[in-house]
Amino acid sequence: MREAIVAGGLACRIGQCLLGLLLLGPAASPVQAEETAAGTKRLTFLDHESNPLQRATAEILTSAYERMSIEVVVEFFPLRRSAAVVNAGQYDGELFRVAGAEKKFPNLRMVPTPLGENDFAAFAVRAEVKPTSWASLQPLRVGAQLGVMQVEKRTQGMNVVFEPTLDSAFKLLKLGQVDVVVASRMTACEHLVRLRGSDAGYAGIREVGVLESVPIYHYLNANHADLIPRLDEELKRLTSNGYIAAVWRKASISGRCER
Structure with missing residues (x-):
């Protein structure tokens, strides 16, 4: 069904x-x-x-x-x-x-x-950006989708740009306006595959690590x-x-x- x-x-x-x-x-x-x-x-x-x-x-x-x-x-x-x-x-x-x-x-x-479980992962372009935990995002400019409660909770007090959609958050990353995007790993990957199919500019965005796995x-x-x-x-x-x-x-x- x-x-x-x-x-x-x-x-x-x-x-x-x-x-x-x-x-x-x-x-x-x-x-x-x-x-x-x-x-x-x-x-x-x-x-x-x-x-x-x-x-x-x-x-x-x-x-x-x-x-x-x-x-x-x-x-x-x-x-x-x-x-x-x-x-x-x-x-x-x-x-x-x-x-x-x-x-x-x-x-x-x-x-x-x-x-x-939902894996929250970080995505970046620059090779030196390799966050391994939520705390390691502190010095970075972070992009994320508005309304994801776990991301909002974990990034409180950080330099975060919340976008209405995940696509618009990835666009900021492509343009260099943020250093990293944090999102649900599987959801973000599906978005990235689709974006790469229509714009080669997204090819440089890669997953750089899982920050946390959380039961849903x-x-x-x-x-x-x-x-x-x-x-x-x-x-x-x-x-x-x-x-x-x-x-x-x-x-x-x-x-x-x-x-």
Whole structure:
């Protein structure tokens, strides 16, 4: 069962209606749990774009919820605002975040079993730029995407330029306006492969090291807290039978910087 995207009343499969998503933008009206024509429950979760992390977590959650007779729908929404609208009850949950989102957004409930790990990596052009930890970024000009909570937390007090998209952060790096870009490794690599295909100027950008590996978790609005015990059991089952590991092995192929 593949996840669908719904935007402004248009339903489609991931990768088949990105243009429609861009034209329609985020849905203006609240999206809450609803029943399908078959009588099953449908939940709508948010993420900001199609990338290896999004596709892997959507596949895992689709399998887990399917055993609970719940259909999963994924809608793309600006990263900076997604947690806030889920917190307000306008959507059913977030596909994934790192632990701690509930401290800032009290109506979010974290499902305890992790979906996997997110590697945060540094990317640079100059050979002498080789950060090995968050602290080693201190003397550098850093570029990053706005709304990535872990990056915002780890780079507090540093010289950081936050851009609305990862592509625009990489453009700053290409132009020499920042020394390094920090981002989710698999997501950044997929962006880089695409950018290199259309502009040779990105060929010099390389991954220079993983700064941190962080578990990622599924979040639900508090209205769906009753689903967490059963969902957590399903995620534990998918962990123990090797399904989740297999999904991440597949995702790691599309998340390579060199192809």
